[in-house]
Amino acid sequence: MVTRFVNNMMYDGKKSTAYAIFYDAIDMVSEKTERADGIEVWKEALTNVMPHVEVRSRRVGGATFQIPNQIRPDRKISMAMKWLILFARKRNEKTMSQRLANEIVAASKEEGAAVKKRQDTHKMAEANKAFSHFRF
Numbered sequence: 001m002v003t004r005f006v007n008n009m010m011y012d013g014k015k016s017t018a019y020a021i022f023y024d025a026i027d028m029v030s031e032k033t034e035r036a037d038g039i040e041v042w043k044e045a046l047t048n049v050m051p052h053v054e055v056r057s058r059r060v061g062g063a064t065f066q067i068p069n070q071i072r073p074d075r076k077i078s079m080a081m082k083w084l085i086l087f088a089r090k091r092n093e094k095t096m097s098q099r100l101a102n103e104i105v106a107a108s109k110e111e112g113a114a115v116k117k118r119q120d121t122h123k124m125a126e127a128n129k130a131f132s133h134f135r136f
Contacts, residue, residue: 001043006018022100024097025038025100025101032105041104041105048107048108049114050079053125054079054121067134084104088104
């Protein structure tokens, strides 16, 4: 799972740089949370960011409806990883390691932009559940 995360974070094939950033961030997470294993905090953060439903657009009779759908388990993980990386990149800390560490710590506490994205996705699905009968 770490490899998938690093591959999502990598730019221009710089895998060793991506691994260095990830493991520096995990070390920072261990220090900030005062827990021995930063990987466990990262897994907890991923779990908190994982969405369970999403909306998909579907045309029915000339109108487009947002239809809520369950998400496959592998897609849940992939979306959570992408959101953590995306919102870490948007933070204002000095290095990517610091940004990623702070986003992981925030997500493990159910705070931060990545968790808000999951909540917004769930709200959208809840608001459109009246159209779920168009699903197949």
